[in-house]
Amino acid sequence: MTSYNKVNGKWTAENDYLLNEVLKKKWGFKGFVVSDWGAAHSTAGSAQAGLDLEMPFGEYYNDSLINKALQTGEIKEELIDDKIRRLLRVRFEAGMFGPQEKQTEGIFHSNLHKQIAYEAAVNGIVLLKNESELLPIDTGKVRKIAVIGPNAAFARIGGGGSSKVTPHYSVSPMEGLKNKLGNSVEISYALGAIIKNDVRIIENSFFENYNGKKGLKAQYFGNINCEGEPSYTRTDTEVNYLWYYDAPYWDFHGADDSNYFSVRWTGKIKAPKSGKYKFQVMHNDGARLTINGNVLINLWKDRRKSEIDEAVIYLEKGQVYDIQLDYYNNGGVSEIKLGWEIPDTDLIKEATELAKKSDLAILCIGLSDHFEGEGRDREFLILENQDKLIKEVVKANSNTIVVIISGTPPILETWVDEVPAIVQAWFAGQEGGNAIADILLGNRNPSGKLPCTFYKSQNDSPGFSDYQNDDLQSKYVEGIYVGYRYLDKHKIEARFPFGHGLSYSKFVYGKPQYALNENNKAEVKFTLTNTGISAGAEVAQLYIKPLNSQVERPEKELKAYKKVYLRSGESKEVIFELNQDDFKYYDTNIHDWQIDKSQFQLLIGSSSQDIRQTTTPKSL
Template identity: 40%
Template sequence: MKRIIVPLSVLMITTSLFISCKQQDKGEARVDALIKQMTLDEKLDFIGGYQDFNIRGIERLGIPEIRFADGPIGVRNYGASTAYPAGINLAATFDKESAYATGKAIGCEARAKNVHVMLGPAMNIYRAPFCGRNFEYLGEDPYLAGQIAANYTQGMQAEGVMATAKHYAANNQEFSRHHTSSDMDERTLHEIYLPAFKAAVEQGHVASIMTSYNLVNGIHASQNDYLINQVLKHDWGFDGFVMSDWVSTYDGLACAKGGLDLEMPSGKFMHPDTLRPAIENGTLDIKIIDDKIRRILRTYIRFGLFENPDISKGYVPDSQLVRQTALNAARSGMVLLKNENSFLPLKKESLKTIAVIGPNGAPLNSGGGGSSKVEALHPLSLVEAIKEIAGSDVKVEYAKGVVTKERLPNSFFESFKCYTKLDGNKTPGVQADFFANTKLAGDIFVTNTYPSLNLTATDMAMKGLPENNFSARFTCYFQPEKTANYFLGVSGDDGYRMYLDDKLIIDLWQDQGETSQHYQTKLMAGKEYKLTVEYYQAGGDAIIRMNVDAKTSIEIDTADVKNEAIELAKKSDLVIFSVGFDAETESEGFDRTFEMPYQQDQLISEVLAVNPNAVMVLNAGGNVNMEPWYQGLKGLLHAWYPGQEGNLAAAEILFGITNPSGKLPASFEVKFEDNPTFKSYWDADKDLKVSYDEGIFVGYRHYDQSETKPRFPFGFGLSYTTFEYTNLALNSNSIKSGGKVTVTVDIKNTGAVAGSEAVQLYVSDPKSALPRPVKELKAFGKTTLQPGETKTLSFELDKAAFSYYNPEQHVWVLEPGEFEILVGSSSVDIRQKAVLTIQ
């Protein structure tokens, strides 16, 4: 029998990133000397971003220019990169070593592109399935999220690349994210929404923190003194720098005093014109500015950037090692949710024909949308992966089954020619009327003319117009050269509407990342048509594009596409559904639906009616409404957004080459009404406040105390083998307050194939002064076992595992008494129990 030690954190930082106290003192002295040499203008310029993704250098002082890149699941900028599994997939591995390896691999690729600061990991809490960024985040449990984030950070920074923990804090919904306040009590904030960041700071030693777009308890996160100065910098001792998310600052002086060290992507609000007068009149102490610079330069010394600003030497942007890391993480994080009568794994010899049906079958659907989206170096679709694994003796065919609305390429918007009628004359271009609000209300701020409607934030920037709070009405006229069916397209970030001759034909008036819509209609040659596009910008990127094109117009009959899939299903031995969400329907900037888009539910139901031998590979950042089709499936594999190697991992699992071992990092409700946020997730009264009424009872903490049970509990995941838990033991049944206890348990593979098990340890406090959850995850570890093999896992629990936050005392407290130690395979499948007394 083998023995495995699983500490609370896998501390794997290379020694090169540790510096002695003497070296640290020299570093601080060097920073102080540089600050003294900087002029006031240099100081104020330094704390504002430069060229969107840089911190400016100061050549005369030898301060190098520093380069940033998105994001948490691959190096998005500067060309194609390895597309890694999304954060939610990484959380589903329940594997700290996988998190470390992923962070390290991304760090390697960042170095190859000479990127010094990566904008990840993302670690906000999964509160409800709608949040457009859930796929980037690390699940519903703060301990799980914290441990995955800390180890990811350690791996990345071991490669000499700074990690950035984001988005601090409480970015748990994307709708109206620039304007909505996440309102909660102090205990909820400290027990649920801050611990992952604390772990990234105290265990991961993260170099930087990024604030969120939203407000927290009525104060913007980027200027929130309580969150940044009091909690992060004072209480946790964070000595790195705090940056804003891109275009998420609103008041330069408030940000400066509130603890923000770096405004990105530029110093628009923390600008010299704003801060210099405040310093000169005594409103702002220059020591505050010096501290910001000190925090930034301190990280340069820690990561050796003064001596070695070009960190790309010896690194390549693509290697078999990083591809293998991405594949391993995808394999380990996929969760088998259903396997009726052991229908899986599939047997090649019993199959002659396979139908892959659904919009995600091809091409690769590697990740959700927004700033985390990576252009994959080696895209592999599920159809291609199934063909590869099934072999040449099995015929694999594909039918999309639904009509999707894919984002139109930028080149589509460059050719359309139209004219305005300003002053009664026909002038080439588009008339643009801007308003200094998001509602097209009041007087026109300014009227401009553009050659075409293909505009970004730079095109629309003008003095006096709010960067994140404006709207515009674009008007033009055109005459088609020929009678034909035309394709009218709009793409925008945020909301937009299109009118043809004053008739509304496209309506997507909501906060969102860039999304495309199109409308098809017959237009007559020589007839004049009026086109109007209304647009508003609420935050993030500002993009609005429009075109009319006959060449791109293809009449697609939705019924024909679905019928093609049904006919294919009829003649196939097996159906593999490849369905769910994609980068257009699940993305930062807006919240998604519980139901899958593109009428996929109807497609699945009709296909199941003609061929019940069907399994599903589901892509989503969380739960979806499974009611219409769950009972009819033989198998269900939740693949999340698994990155460029993920479809190979899914095919391996379906055919038994890889044994599934992922566990759900979030509880999956039967219907949204079962979720504790059902009455409070949306801003129903439009007061721009979201009240976290469920308090600390998020996810399984809610279901444990509720009569309503989820479809699948937190920590759940099936395997092709079975595991036995025995011999739970404590090294002491009684410890003093503040002491530690070691917990051991034996895990045996009692099945016929090798497999990995994610062992979960929960702590229960049956009696406390304040209400506590029935149990809380406090340790976990993953182990791989051959058939018949047994291993002992060991966990060490300290004071933090038994404490809760007391809002009256404003501290974490540990009450003496009896605690239960619960070890199991999920939050409801508890296999072993023990009692610990804390004196």
């Protein structure tokens, strides 16, 4: 897929050097090249440069423009034939013209899929910090746990954009802890803070029962007017949905297109105290909210972007009110959330008071798909009200664990030294809550490693020195010094370096041995031993460091890594194999890769800034 930007002055969709010379000729790519959505800028120019498929609307690759270009000789028929051949080849390889395998009904509900989702989540979680071995949680001593934060009771499963998938179910961290602990430990919850540009979702505890379950009656219609008989009816425990391009349910019936639908939620809500409540509805397209027949919010029209509408109403403590929320989506992305602000509520105070009464506090903080996703940039963030929440909770209870749920690192500097244990859980998908709980409780030993650097400051990142220039030109001033390479060059200490990740076990690296194997490839061997009391896995990493290179090169570069599972006390021999490509550099004079004749040092360690062993072969 071609990107949106220009490279060396040419749109990537019209870049003959990238698409034809390098990709198709030099690398022998036999598939087809597709434009990112709306990234094409011409017919003949793109076609000649190697673009095979324009997406999504055919603004330039349509019959009239293609025929015109053929008639004028701007493109040849053989060029069209090649593009069709590439498109068909991929379809044949994908089995689209052969017998179609019948999808097993309910496969996405299967235990196999659940286990895959769980293993992906649990293996990716990174233990960033664990002072005084606060983790894993000792359930023999901990009787009361305070679960706090905007990402505690809600499952933040992924970022926004085309990659967004709406699963059949999702597990929040609090649900995961309850699943694993049952009634053996008292678990209490406080919201603590609201992520910026989000709403406080009305929890199901404030709704009366519908069909034997606390929540709202939800009627889903195959039209945009909540008309006729609903396609199906169910109980929704809360209104907190970002369906994107999916229908709100996979067997949606009655709609010609699954992106055109409406929903009516009805039920009864009880006010926890007397006062003025601010009701909030975050939505795209139309939404209408009524309380006891009074219309509070009525924006029944198309709206492409999700925004928050608010209305204030006085409610009496303990009184039950009728509530109805209507919503429609007229194609495209769909989002609807129902929230409120309870009067005279200090979220941080509630959280700190709960933390004081508990043996342990688990703070689930971070970001959401409103910050992280396709189509927008995200600067490194200080978490603002969440930062204040963390500092106040750790004052109230020194046994505080912070679980960061985000796709990328925020800035942690205002509180990182005060918190004894920090876990980076990422957006962990539908089984994320169960995976987080098992890591915290020691049912699974953390083994994830950071695929990026956690910087102390935005200014430490190479990408931000040339970010968002007024002329929309990026010079890539970091050059070849991307990520940890930049920190190495400028002697900058990371907060948590690339490749970092702790374990409940301890791993000892033996002295490496170097030799050429029978395939004439460089082979590095060493022994890895688990000296801890728990079985676990370590991701051993091999970096190479040129010692006397004739060209400018990074101080070191990751060339191999391996995840090794070891029982307590067990040792295994780890073997890394390197080939000639691992020692090459790109020569801009010949536009190709060259073998560097310098001597290399081989570095083996647990992260880019935690090197445990080195060896310097006399020759490679």
